[in-house]
Amino acid sequence: MDPSPIIGMLMVLVMWSSLYKENPLYLIGENMLVGVSMGYFFVIAYNFIQTSCIKPMIAGSYYLVIAVVLGLMLFFNLHKKYSWVSRYPMWFIMGTSAALAMTGAIKAQITDQIRATILPVLSISSPMDIFNSIITLVLVIAGIMYFIFTREVKGPIRHVRTVGYWLLIITFGVLFGSTVLYRVDFFLGQLNKVLKPEIRPCTLLSAILILVVVKLWSRWQEQKGVVDE
Amino acid sequence: MDKRYIYVLLFVVGSIPFFVPMVLPLPITEMTSKYNDFIESIPDGSIVAFNVQIYRSTWPMLGSGSAVTTTRLFEKDCRIVFFTMSASGVPMIDFNVQEAFKINPKLSDKVYGADWVDLGFVSGDESGLAAFLTNIPGVLPTDSNGTPLEDIPIMKGIKTGGDIKYVINAAGSVSSPPLYFQRQWVAKYGVKLGLIAVKSTGPQVTPFIEAGEMQGALIGTGGCAEYEALTQKPGPALSLTNAGSITIIFLMLLMVASNINYYRGRK
Amino acid sequence: MMSFYKSTLPKWILFICGIVVLIASIFVVPEPLKNVSNEIQHFTSILTSFAICLGAVSLGINNVKRTVKKQSGWCYSIVLLISLIATIGIGISLGRKSANFMWIYNYLYMPLQAAIYSILFFQVGTAVYRTFIVKNPTATVLLIFACLTILGGAPAITCTIPGLTALNDWILAVPQMSGSRGIMIGLGVGIIGISVRTILGREKAYQMGEE
Numbered sequence: 001m002d003p004s005p006i007i008g009m010l011m012v013l014v015m016w017s018s019l020y021k022e023n024p025l026y027l028i029g030e031n032m033l034v035g036v037s038m039g040y041f042f043v044i045a046y047n048f049i050q051t052s053c054i055k056p057m058i059a060g061s062y063y064l065v066i067a068v069v070l071g072l073m074l075f076f077n078l079h080k081k082y083s084w085v086s087r088y089p090m091w092f093i094m095g096t097s098a099a100l101a102m103t104g105a106i107k108a109q110i111t112d113q114i115r116a117t118i119l120p121v122l123s124i125s126s127p128m129d130i131f132n133s134i135i136t137l138v139l140v141i142a143g144i145m146y147f148i149f150t151r152e153v154k155g156p157i158r159h160v161r162t163v164g165y166w167l168l169i170i171t172f173g174v175l176f177g178s179t180v181l182y183r184v185d186f187f188l189g190q191l192n193k194v195l196k197p198e199i200r201p202c203t204l205l206s207a208i209l210i211l212v213v214v215k216l217w218s219r220w221q222e223q224k225g226v227v228d229e
Numbered sequence: 230m231d232k233r234y235i236y237v238l239l240f241v242v243g244s245i246p247f248f249v250p251m252v253l254p255l256p257i258t259e260m261t262s263k264y265n266d267f268i269e270s271i272p273d274g275s276i277v278a279f280n281v282q283i284y285r286s287t288w289p290m291l292g293s294g295s296a297v298t299t300t301r302l303f304e305k306d307c308r309i310v311f312f313t314m315s316a317s318g319v320p321m322i323d324f325n326v327q328e329a330f331k332i333n334p335k336l337s338d339k340v341y342g343a344d345w346v347d348l349g350f351v352s353g354d355e356s357g358l359a360a361f362l363t364n365i366p367g368v369l370p371t372d373s374n375g376t377p378l379e380d381i382p383i384m385k386g387i388k389t390g391g392d393i394k395y396v397i398n399a400a401g402s403v404s405s406p407p408l409y410f411q412r413q414w415v416a417k418y419g420v421k422l423g424l425i426a427v428k429s430t431g432p433q434v435t436p437f438i439e440a441g442e443m444q445g446a447l448i449g450t451g452g453c454a455e456y457e458a459l460t461q462k463p464g465p466a467l468s469l470t471n472a473g474s475i476t477i478i479f480l481m482l483l484m485v486a487s488n489i490n491y492y493r494g495r496k
Numbered sequence: 497m498m499s500f501y502k503s504t505l506p507k508w509i510l511f512i513c514g515i516v517v518l519i520a521s522i523f524v525v526p527e528p529l530k531n532v533s534n535e536i537q538h539f540t541s542i543l544t545s546f547a548i549c550l551g552a553v554s555l556g557i558n559n560v561k562r563t564v565k566k567q568s569g570w571c572y573s574i575v576l577l578i579s580l581i582a583t584i585g586i587g588i589s590l591g592r593k594s595a596n597f598m599w600i601y602n603y604l605y606m607p608l609q610a611a612i613y614s615i616l617f618f619q620v621g622t623a624v625y626r627t628f629i630v631k632n633p634t635a636t637v638l639l640i641f642a643c644l645t646i647l648g649g650a651p652a653i654t655c656t657i658p659g660l661t662a663l664n665d666w667i668l669a670v671p672q673m674s675g676s677r678g679i680m681i682g683l684g685v686g687i688i689g690i691s692v693r694t695i696l697g698r699e700k701a702y703q704m705g706e707e
Contacts, residue, residue, distance in 0.1 A: 005603075012614075015608060016614075019236050019618055020233060030608075031573070032579045036605045037605055037609065040317070040587070042548065042549055043587030045546075048542075052538070052545075067543065070543055072546070075553065097356045098695050099513070103518060103521040105412060108412045108415065109683060112442055136673070139670075140677050140681075142678070147682045167674060167675045168678075171432070171675025172675075174645045176645075177641065177645025179620075180620050180624070181428040181429075181449060181646060183617040186287070186427075187243060187617035188476065190289070239617070259669065286613065320602075352541050356540040357540070359537050360540060439677075449649070478650060483624050486625070487624070487626065488629055
């Protein structure tokens with residue numbers, strides 16, 4: 001039988017052992033995760049640089065050497081005295097990213113959203129749709145008004161702001177509920193993996209073993225007089 | 230109360246459905262309905278771009294939605310251009326296609342290069358996607374196997390993001406919000422986009438769905454389970470959703486207990 | 497003179513990149529300018545990959561220093577370094593599609609990552625017990641809608657309470673969507689503000705360490 005699924009299961013149980021108490025097994029797993037994940041990202045990024053930059057540059061697109069030089073300048077960030085050299089590529093990225101985010105946000109997040117709020121009110125459709133679109137228009141205005149902090153809002157308009165406040169509470173409530181469901185989904189997905197019928201007995205045995213090891217280690221720490229943080 | 234007692238209860242309650250499986254009816258939500266309508270409305274034989282950003286760790290939650298979508302697209306003879314915006318999604322493209330072939334074995338005669346292609350990883354999140362969409366062969370001159378794009382039949386005539394009319398964004402991480410797909414692809418090129426995402430992303434994308442900028446979404450395990458039921462391709466999401474019921478009921482009871490405790494203590 | 501190279505010239509590069517991409521995105525421009533904008537975006541994509549490599553190198557250097565100086569937790573740094581070097585070595589020498597590299601991805605990286613994220617479920621469980629208390633009107637409203645959303649994710653509940661799915665759909669489509677849209681429009685305006693300030697070099701947040 002291929003031991004790989006069992007190794008995967010052990011990795012999960014080692015990390016879950018931190019729920020009982022932070023212990024050396026968990027810290028080994030945590031550091032292994034950081035090492036393996038950064039190593040993995042490095043390999044994939046290296047491949048992308050090869051595909052998108054180095055190979056085309058060797059094939060004739062010599063201007064790509066500018067990208068290589070800028071990329072290597074990033075590594076000056078590691079040196080205190082010359083870290084200013086890394087500003088060139090970093091601010092290059094920032095300028096481009098700022099421009100791209102802005103152009104996309106204008107259409108997708110502002111004009112299209114405003115249009116989608118107003119147009120349904122003007123279109124003739126079922127009474128329920130008209131009701132929903134009017135409610136939506138009022139609530140969107142109330143929600144946006146809540147974010148006006150530049151000056152104090154006085155008079156009847158402050159009631160619109162109050163509606164905006166409660167609307168945002170509803171929004172955050174739904175977001176919070178969705179986040180809880182996401183965590184439930186995630187956990188059950190992992191539990192499904194470790195409780196697969198083929199490895200179930202192994203999982204239960206390993207869980208008991210890891211718990212015993214952590215408990216014994218914890219007792220040994222107490223006897224040594226190590227203060228719990 | 231020591232929090233570790235709560236952990237033990239959560240483990241036990243979460244494990245019960247895996248020992249005692251149950252089958253429950255599943256109502257279909259509007260978002261999943263819209264997503265299904267979107268997939269069915271894609272003309273047969275179209276080219277579809279598919280961002281596989283579901284990792285092995287999030288596969289139990291969203292994988293079946295991605296695999297069933299791939300299956301339906303292949304059944305409609307659509308040609309799929311796979312890529313991923315995340316390094317962790319690179320091995321999942323091939324895995325996704327193999328899972329689709331398991332759902333419908335008749336599809337295993339689909340030819341790489343003619344019916345689907347794996348372009349691999351596009352670095353840079355929003356700026357990377359923008360660069361990719363302005364010049365696809367410029368950013369990725371070869372596919373993930375090193376074959377030049379000009380030698381791949383499916384990529385003939387595809388130079389920019391506007392050459393592909395339909396996009397599926399399987400964004401399986403909380404840290405990969407689909408907003409930048411809206412900003413860089415839908416807003417600039419007017420493509421039709423369907424989303425597969427985790428539960429916490431659902432509320433964030435409702436404005437796009439209501440505005441018609443996103444055609445539909447499979448949100449979380451529940452959304453994927455509903456899609457499995459709609460397409461009559463039952464899979465792991467259905468059983469996970471049923472398992473989730475008991476855990477959710479337990480969490481609600483925990484909340485009620487904590488409120489009762491609080492108000493009894495106040496008296 | 498040095499302050500020109502350390503500060504002024506990078507700011508000019510930021511400004512030029514931002515303006516070229518902005519103009520090429522908004523207006524119909526001559527082909528050469530469009531090509532320059534496309535290549536700037538391509539370079540950005542490549543530079544982010546270099547940044548990932550920088551992150552890995554920086555991690556390695558910091559942990560080597562910790563090991564050499566025998567600082568707290570140095571033994572675990574050795575585990576990290578071995579994992580990092582082994583993964584990079586296998587990936588680059590054997591290729592990222594090799595069986596060994598894929599084994600590391602499938603049976604080390606993914607299970608460890610999944611396990612550490614799934615620990616948050618337990619934090620949610622304790623949060624439900626300790627903080628989901630109906631103390632004031634704001635908390636009540638927040639909890640009611642959170643509970644409706646959570647219950648909507650349980651088929652056992654939705655099939656016994658008629659109309660719960662339709663109610664959840666309406667909450668998502670009208671009040672919650674209105675709030676999200678308001679936040680999104682506000683975010684969009686904020687993005688424009690910060691982007692303009694960044695391109696004009698007035699945003700101080702990224703200029704950390706500048707003399």
